[in-house]
Amino acid sequence: MNRAISFAFGVVLSGTSVTVGLANEPPECQTVRIGSGGWTDNIIQDALAINVLHGLGYNPVETELGLNVLIEGLKNNDLDVHFDYWSPSSDSLMKPYIEEKSIEVIGANLTGTKYTIAVPTYAWEAGLKDFADLAKFKDQLRGKIYGQSAGSDSNNIVLSMISKNDFNLGNFELVESSEQVMLSQVDSAIKHKEYIAFIGWAPHPMNSKYDMKYLSGGDKYFGPNYGSATVYTVARKGLSETCPNLGRFLKNLTFTVDMENALMTQYLDNGADPILASRKWLKENPSVLDGWLQGVNTVDGKLGLPAVKAYMMSQ
DSSP, X not given: OOOOOXXXXXXXXXXXXXEEOOOOOXXXXXXXXXXXXXXXXXXXXXXXXXXXXHHHTOEEEEEEOOHHHHHHHHHTTSOOEEEEEXXXXXXXXXXXXXXXXXXXXXXXXXXXXXXXXXXXXHHHHTTOOBGGGTGGGHHHHTTEEEOOSTTOHHHHHHHHHHHTTGGGOTTOEEEOOOHHHHHHHHHHHHHTTOOOOEEEEESSTHHHHSOEEEOBSOHHHHOHHHHOOEEEEEEETTXXXXXXXXHHHHHHOOOOHHHHHHHHHHHHHHOOOHHHXXXXXXXXXXXXXHHHTTTOBOTTSSBHHHHHHHHHHHO
């Protein structure tokens, strides 16, 4: 489809700086379909983005899906964006789509993370310090590793280790559940001083709530440095070209471990609504919007930063 493009330039002078307004965002770009994996960090990422998108005049719609279905949704143009592609742990799922150019990588949005198997500190101090130690503690662990929802990248990694009998895990069982159910099992085990091996990651409040340690030796599967990862924003093919203003915002949108930890704690421990908690955080930390909204306008071509700040104050 051919689209006539017009550039309506509005110039605002402030000292020696010049801000140039862009044309209105095309109507087909104004509903933003966000794919969520349902993980706590992803919920917080989405909530922050949703607040800003509302302030810019977009209509964000969040849908929670299994990761495999979510990726297919991006490929098939049923979704626009996903903020929680962890690399290298999710590479086996994502890279085929990226390499065939059916999904667009917008850019990195978070660094300084961890993602691998963890145990309570008392189990680590007893000698369960490495992936190679898991089989030695099979009886204490009841032959189980607790994971997330079916189809998640971490579950696929553990299932691969079990099927290949790596680390002598061939007789282990992966317990698949939601993040919340997995953490309830961790909570119960720690209260009773029982051994448990589970998928842990940072940022997440579990790191401050529980006295826990990450296992070494899993570099082949989770990556080096205890699954140190870079988190990327990915989008449907061609989003940045067809929706340049939205693409610019998504490119600018980055998070920090401290930011996500603070909001996840409010959500998990205090029962806060993630949208409201994120909006409150943005009101208290408005400087983050300066970078997120650099060169970004509202859907009708006005300057984005003052519009979003005004929206936040009105809510």
